[in-house]
Each structure stands twice: as structure tokens, then as C-alpha cells.
Amino acid sequence: MLYQVFRSILSGSPVNFPSVVMQILAVLFIIFCILPLHEFAHGWMAEKLGD
DSSP, rough: OHHHHHHHHTTOOOOOOHHHHHHHHHHIIIIIHHHHHHHHHHHHHHTTTTT
């Protein structure tokens, strides 16, 4: 994903910056919103199952 953007920039190819911004925002959303929810679910299940 972002690797292709960096390759395009380094090779001088045109880059669709709105698309790049959306990709970065999607990754940040996953890291800061979805991943903590996922880890909370692990903790919750461990608590329920007596781990």
C-alpha cells in the first residue's frame, strides 16, 4: 500500500495525494481505534474464562 506510494515518489511517477492521505488515515484509524478494541476483547475473554 504505502510502499507503492514511496516507490512512485522515488521514481518520479505522479502520485494521487488524496488517495495517499486516505490510506494513511485508514491505517491510523486501525492502529488507534480498532487495535485497542481487539486487545480489550482479549482481556475481557481472559477475565470471563478465568485466565
